[in-house]
Amino acid sequence: MSDNSFGHLFRVTTWGESHGPALGCVVDGCPPGLALGPEDIQPWLDRRKPGQNRFVTQRREDDLVRILSGVHEGRTTGTALSLMIENTDQRSKDYGAIADRFRPGHADIAYHLKYGLRDPRGGGRSSARETAARVAAGAVARVVLAALAPGLAIRGAMVQMGADAADPAAFDPAEIARNPLWCPDAAAAARWEGMLDGLRKSGDSVGAVIEVVATGVPAGLGAPLYGKLDADLAAAMMSINAVKGVEIGAGMAAAALTGSANADEIRMGPDGPEFLSNHAGGILGGISTGQPVVVRFAVKPTSSILTPRRTITAAGEEVEIQTKGRHDPCVGIRAVPVGEAMMALVLADHLLRDRGQTGGVRGTIG
Amino acid sequence: MSDNSFGHLFRVTTWGESHGPALGCVVDGCPPGLALGPEDIQPWLDRRKPGQNRFVTQRREDDLVRILSGVHEGRTTGTALSLMIENTDQRSKDYGAIADRFRPGHADIAYHLKYGLRDPRGGGRSSARETAARVAAGAVARVVLAALAPGLAIRGAMVQMGADAADPAAFDPAEIARNPLWCPDAAAAARWEGMLDGLRKSGDSVGAVIEVVATGVPAGLGAPLYGKLDADLAAAMMSINAVKGVEIGAGMAAAALTGSANADEIRMGPDGPEFLSNHAGGILGGISTGQPVVVRFAVKPTSSILTPRRTITAAGEEVEIQTKGRHDPCVGIRAVPVGEAMMALVLADHLLRDRGQTGGVRGTIG
């Protein structure tokens, strides 16, 4: 069962609410003997944490991680890792005004209907804050990947904000770290900063498209038919709050292609098969081919906005709602490190799963 | 683990290759006491089966289902249901010419790399033929849904073929059954038939977008955070062979919306909350809200085409390939009943899961 757990052999269970005392995760199945300390996890949390610039929520959290179990003398022991992050800036009063009414576009009403009650402080469990636990777990997954698939690299970027897409021809990986929007296209980044300043003034928000690419992924990862690599990536990304669509390779645009245009032709390169294009996004039949694994997902605009919206209360009264407090004009920005973490988690899990079944031996070509 | 199993409480395990003696599935966790016979399953298989018109593969299979276990005197016993469909038209010779070379865009090379060998006859396990087992299992799921959520209805349709989208304004549900392309827009259906005739002549293929809508879905289905209804739907649809993208509600287009445009406002209707729009696709925070659940997925064009393509052999030789035999110019057509089946499977599983945790009790409004 997977209510709050994710993965099979490399398995993460997350817990914690936005305004509770802490949040965290248990990482189970980690290979033993790997060097691991807070210094391997903290940098990734720092990339995700709020309050870093004017474009994200001004909530102040240090997001300091503690490793409570599973490490002895700096090495993983193979037992369960418990990671905990304390919440330090829970200003619950911000949410008092909305405790009795449902925010349109938010999980409020759905939690109320399913569970009969909800934790209204900061969205409780449905808060973007939960993704800190994913990023922490993802950092452990990166340590596993570094050991088992040394050349593997994961690079997330925001490739569209609102209706304004970055220009693929202008993509420069080095640019991603230079702007606060994880945008690989400097011109687009500049435009988006202007867009965000406008949104902050108007109290509105906007959606985004995130692209996560993993290079150096070994061929053979993925377990057809219901543990396909792309199916697990789709679930992973869709499980992130606010995600409404997931694409692999050509994605939705594959529908518009002909078979002759879509199918990636194959030639022999110096190190084995080489594909002449990558419409497949590195995955065929649910199995990685050695090409870059390319995933994109759409993040809807934050529903906590200043614009008054029509809604109801739990008592059934028709009211208006306006969400004050600290919010993200484009929550997609902070989804970039989260998407990377989910990619790392899926790949680490599949590396172990493949090794379990096949021993990691690959079919030969040539 | 989920290599060949799908779902948790309502759990399906499929088996079988395109050109083996049979294929089938085990359906586990079905509630007891439900009336079930082959007559509840066969009609859905008949909708999916090949050879029904000139637009799909001419392979001739009756796809007759046998129920081998789990039913006594016409009622489910609560034990495992075994469903089997014999293959009767396996013309393996069609595939002799491609046994030594990898079809671009096909799972061939990925299976070879992962497993060191593959069943080349008709794609083996990666064949669209596997979806017959999904449709059979989906028919059992429909029986469960009819018992536990009486008003629930599932309607799949092809809404785009190649670059040509049907016009939402012209959608007529009654039209879907009138044309062989499951198209809700009669004018589009006519255009697409022409497109397909052209593709058959040129030996090429084309992709499609399928939309599956479930109405009458009870609120409260979905298990945050890693068993969210949308995450499970994304995995379900992405696990179908050839699918490259999945969208819920507004989908990828949600990125382009502002928060004020996207969030579905809420009012009270005679029977409870009513949403004034459905950008959410019936799911908030991973939980159904009672609105129609709307999923779309893109099916890439069939990779088995007549157009010669560059590829390699297992020996590493650079060759060309041309796939003769019986194929679908638009395999998306037959994906419509499959998408419906996956929707039914996910909903049946989540109905049982929700009932397990909450007893099916809902939070009250008003």
Add this chain to the structure above:
Amino acid sequence: MSDNSFGHLFRVTTWGESHGPALGCVVDGCPPGLALGPEDIQPWLDRRKPGQNRFVTQRREDDLVRILSGVHEGRTTGTALSLMIENTDQRSKDYGAIADRFRPGHADIAYHLKYGLRDPRGGGRSSARETAARVAAGAVARVVLAALAPGLAIRGAMVQMGADAADPAAFDPAEIARNPLWCPDAAAAARWEGMLDGLRKSGDSVGAVIEVVATGVPAGLGAPLYGKLDADLAAAMMSINAVKGVEIGAGMAAAALTGSANADEIRMGPDGPEFLSNHAGGILGGISTGQPVVVRFAVKPTSSILTPRRTITAAGEEVEIQTKGRHDPCVGIRAVPVGEAMMALVLADHLLRDRGQTGGVRGTIG
């Protein structure tokens, strides 16, 4: 979920009722490239099948296995294996007299209470017949073990019938195959044959203790704390119909030992650590140590007996019952191959699981 599935990476799903058309299983996660044909499975089914001598049920079943998927040109492909055995001797009339009343000691009443209905023909799903599927799956597990742990051997034996225990001092492994009771002590076997002839005359039955020993098990199998090797073996054996107790090593008798008597001392042998005794049954902390893995389980006497017993009907009437038909005076006899199969399944699963997490690398000593 594990209603009808067993194992994690090497995972078996069984289906079928005693008097349905067939029974079988799906074996998922099998490593690819292993030579496998019916000839690898049939001999193990032949050892278990009924009607082989006067001490077991006289039902006549050939128990011929068919492999319906997962094998291509004599090798496993890594995809799901479907194994099927047709039932040929279902004399349902034997059970007509008991369809309306519950056999004391039988699952009848429990199935009725849980599911609201049951398949009364031969016990339906709770029949010992289901174990044929376990034996078939176990045969596949043996092929995996032969490939991954070449020296591993599994030997089951009946070590107690009724209150009469075989004498461990007289155990001769070669004797097991010489008598129809799988008894390693020739003198005990002779006594038991007499006991069984008496029971058949009186229409009664008797219980038994089965011991299954696996030698050559690699150290390091088992996944603390909830996938411990002994916990999984306990569940595996207890899941066999009629089993009421499971012991590892010293078992229940460990309670009576002092710490100094129980703990197996360790010395260095030519090939590494050697234990001077085996009270642990080859498992410490839930992990195999390299010593023989020793499991015993108690099988209760068959509840289908000729002796009249007091019971009730579904209508609540108080009646007597006498079970005619074909039965086993000591169903424990046929449990020997089943216990071996479950041992093979657990070990194969844990070999793959350990390989997934650790790569099969072992800590060094000396």
Add this chain to the structure above:
Amino acid sequence: MSDNSFGHLFRVTTWGESHGPALGCVVDGCPPGLALGPEDIQPWLDRRKPGQNRFVTQRREDDLVRILSGVHEGRTTGTALSLMIENTDQRSKDYGAIADRFRPGHADIAYHLKYGLRDPRGGGRSSARETAARVAAGAVARVVLAALAPGLAIRGAMVQMGADAADPAAFDPAEIARNPLWCPDAAAAARWEGMLDGLRKSGDSVGAVIEVVATGVPAGLGAPLYGKLDADLAAAMMSINAVKGVEIGAGMAAAALTGSANADEIRMGPDGPEFLSNHAGGILGGISTGQPVVVRFAVKPTSSILTPRRTITAAGEEVEIQTKGRHDPCVGIRAVPVGEAMMALVLADHLLRDRGQTGGVRGTIG
């Protein structure tokens, strides 16, 4: 996967080492709306905690539980509960002398072989200390049981210490709480205290048999064939450190019975079926019948003893070992609350699982 998780719908993941900063668990799938606070958990931890009398380890731990998530305003929200207990009395120096050598009968060598390293402080993950997390989770399970099966009660007792069994004829449930050994037979308790004083002087230890009985268990719990109630109980109890055998009802003694003696006859009572005996231990065919569920398990003697024992070091040297520090002369004593917790966890999980599949509706009799 179940390395550090247990259960399916009511699912517990435990973490923490004996001498780390803390230990705890995540409880997933808890029904929403249940009143829950530390006061519901602490009393059960207090029963298990060390240092309460001279017969158990003198380690001093308050075992104070914190609820970090999953509760809002005193009620469960249906999201993951995180429970944490800080370790306060980790005297690691006690273990310095054994860090380089393996204790016979202990998990030391097995962890070393599997993982290549181990946390030697207090046994690390294999310490009895981990059971505190089970007891905390079990307390939550009791809250679930109280809500869903109001009359259900669980009562654990020590029924044998060393070779000295308590006298079933003298069992008095009220006696259990009166002596520090959870013994239902006052005379046996007195004898055992003398035995323990002798063992403490000699620095040795002894095993025990624990019996856990659940009364008021609804009929219909258990999911044949691989989620049988008895199979899950067997795994649950065998997963407790030091357990070597598990019995249901008549247990291993069932082997010695005839079918006519073993099968529990059935009559109609005022409230439905009544069984005239309970050799089945409340479970038939893996499903509860409404009779008391009776489980016994054997706990081996602690391996940490003062008596010098032959062993080896990781370097392969042959040495002697003597374990000083704080230990339990009969660790079985503290296993009583743990066995009760595991019973509660299994029953809560199966209540939810059964409700998922059947809606909790029962077949009628009479």
